Amino acid sequence: MNEFWVVISAVLPxxxxxxxxxxxxxxxxxxxxxxxxxxxxxxxxxxxxxxxERLVGNTAVQQLGNVTLAPLVGFGxxxxxxxxxxxxxxxxxxxxxxxxxxxxxxxxxxNYGYVPLPLAQSLFGHETxxxxxxxxxxxxxxxxxxxxxxxxxxxxxxxxxxxxxxxxAAILVSLAVNFAxxxxxxxxxxxxxxxxxxxxxIPLGLVLTGAIMADFLHxxxxxxxxxxxxxxxxxxxxxxxxxxxxxxYFLPCSVELKRVIVLQSAMxxxxxNIIMARHYGGDAPTxxxxxxxxxxxxxxxxxxxxxxxMKLVGL
Numbered sequence: 601m602n603e604f605w606v607v608i609s610a611v612l613p614x615x616x617x618x619x620x621x622x623x624x625x626x627x628x629x630x631x632x633x634x635x636x637x638x639x640x641x642x643x644x645x646x647x648x649x650x651x652x653e654r655l656v657g658n659t660a661v662q663q664l665g666n667v668t669l670a671p672l673v674g675f676g677x678x679x680x681x682x683x684x685x686x687x688x689x690x691x692x693x694x695x696x697x698x699x700x701x702x703x704x705x706x707x708x709x710x711n712y713g714y715v716p717l718p719l720a721q722s723l724f725g726h727e728t729x730x731x732x733x734x735x736x737x738x739x740x741x742x743x744x745x746x747x748x749x750x751x752x753x754x755x756x757x758x759x760x761x762x763x764x765x766x767x768x769a770a771i772l773v774s775l776a777v778n779f780a781x782x783x784x785x786x787x788x789x790x791x792x793x794x795x796x797x798x799x800x801x802i803p804l805g806l807v808l809t810g811a812i813m814a815d816f817l818h819x820x821x822x823x824x825x826x827x828x829x830x831x832x833x834x835x836x837x838x839x840x841x842x843x844x845x846x847x848x849y850f851l852p853c854s855v856e857l858k859r860v861i862v863l864q865s866a867m868x869x870x871x872x873n874i875i876m877a878r879h880y881g882g883d884a885p886t887x888x889x890x891x892x893x894x895x896x897x898x899x900x901x902x903x904x905x906x907x908x909x910m911k912l913v914g915l
Contacts, residue, residue, distance in 0.1 A: 607903040610722040614715050615899060617803055621810025630811050642804050648770035650717075650798030651733055653791065655774035657783040660727035660856045661734055667775060670731050670857055673847070674712070674738025677864060681840050682708030682746055688835055692828040694886075698752075702882035703828060705750045706890035707835050709876075710867040712739045714805040716860075723906070724859050731856040732863070737771055751882045809871045813895075816874050816888050828886070829893035832869070836894045837901050841865040845905075848913045855915065862909035866902045868894035 624630040655661055685707030689700040713736065720729045777783050844865030848858045869891045877887035909915070 607723065607906050610719050611899075611902050611906075614718055614806060617806040618810035618813070621807035621812075622814035623810075624807065625811040625814040630807070632815065635808060635811065638804065638808055642801060642808065644766045646797055646801035646804065648766045649794040650801040651767055651770040652774050653794040653798045654726065654729050654733060655771065656777050656786060656791070658727060658730035658778070660854065661730040661775065662778050663854065666731050666854055666857060667734055669853055670735040670860065671738030671741070673851070673853075673857065673861060674735040674740075675742045676738070677844060677847075677861075678708055678710075678739055678742035679746055680708075680843060681710065681836070682742075682750055684708070684835055684840060686750070688831060692831055694828060696883065698881070699883040699886040701750050701752060702877045702884075702886040703832070703890065705747055705877070705882060706869045706873045706887045707832055707840075708750075709743060709747055709870050709873050710836070710840075710864060711870045712736050712864060712867065713870075714802060714809055716863045716867060718802050718806075719863055719906075720859070723863075724856075728856045728859045731854070732860045733771060734775070735857070735860050735864075737768060740765075740768060747876070748880060751877065751880045812875065813871055813891070816884065817892075825886075825889040829889050832890040833893050833897045836869055836890070837897050837905075841901075841905050841909075845909050845912055848909060858913050859915055862906060862913060862915065865909055866898065866905035868898040871895075 621630065625632075660666055682704055685704035688707075689703050692700065692703055694700060694703070716732060717729060720732050777786065844861055848861040848865070851858070851861070869887075871891055873887045874884055874891055876882065878884040
C-alpha cells in the first residue's frame with residue numbers, strides 16, 4: 601500500500617499542474633494569443649535544454665542496446681496502438697471516414713512526453729528519463745509517418761522537417777557527446793544554463809496542455825459519443841496496457857527500458873492529438889472525445905497500471 605501511494609504522489613502533481621493551466625485559461629490569465637509563442641519557446645528552447653541536461657553523461661544512454669532498442673520499442677508501440685484502433689474502429693458506431701481515421705490515430709498516439717517524463721524522474725530517476733527521451737524518437741517517427749498516413753495528411757509539408765525538430769536534434773547532439781566521450785569537457789556554465797532552462801520545460805508544457813484542453817471543451821458532447829469513448833477507454837487503458845506489460849515482461853532489455861514500457865503502458869491519448877487532428881485533416885471532436893475519456897479514466901488507472909507493471913516485471 602505504501603508503494604501504491606508513492607505512485608499516487610507522483611501522479612497527482614502532473615494532473616494538478618495541467619488543471620491549473622485550464623484554470624488560468626478560464627481566468628483569462630493565459631490567453632490563446634500567448635499559446636503560439638509559449639509553445640515555440642517550450643519546444644524549441646526549453647525541451648532541448650531539458651534533453652541535453654538529462655542525456656549528457658547519462659550512463660543508461662551510453663549503452664548501445666538502449667540507444668538502438670528504445671526507439672524501436674517507441675515506434676512499435678505506437679504502430680500497435682494505431683493498428684488496434686484501426687481494427688476496432690467499426691465498433692464505434694460512427695460511419696464518417698474522417699472520424700474513424702481520427703479514432704485509430706488517437707488510440708495509438710499516447711502521451712509520451714509531459715506526463716511520463718516527470719513520473720519517470722520522480723519514480724525512477726535520471727537514467728530512466730534518459731532512456732525515455734531516446735525511446736520518444738521512435739514515437740516521433742511513428743507519429744509523423746504512420747499517424748499522418750492514418751489521418752490522411754494533405755498539407756504537403758516535407759517529412760524531414762516534421763521529424764528533424766529541435767528536440768530530436770538535441771537528442772542526436774547529446775548522444776554524439778556521450779559516445780565521443782567528451783561529456784566531461786562541456787563547460788560548467790553550459791550545463792548550469794541548460795539545467796535551469798530545462799527545469800521550466802515540463803511545468804510550462806503541462807500548464808499549456810491544460811489550457812489547450814480547456815479551449816476545446818465546448819466541442820465535447822458526451823451524449824453523442826459515449827460508445828466511442830467507452831471503446832477508446834477499453835482499448836487505450838485496458839487492452840493496450842496489457843500488451844505493453846507483456847512486452848516489458850518478455851523483452852530482453854535493460855531495467856531502464858522496462859520501466860519506460862511500464863510507464864507508457866499507463867498513458868492516455870495525447871492531448872496534442874486534438875490539435876493535430878484539426879491541422880492535418882482529422883476530426884477534432886473525435887480526438888477530443890478520445891483524449892477527454894482516456895484522460896479522465898487515467899486518473900484512476902495510471903497508479904494502478906504502474907504499480908501492477910512494476911510488480912509484474914520485478915521493478
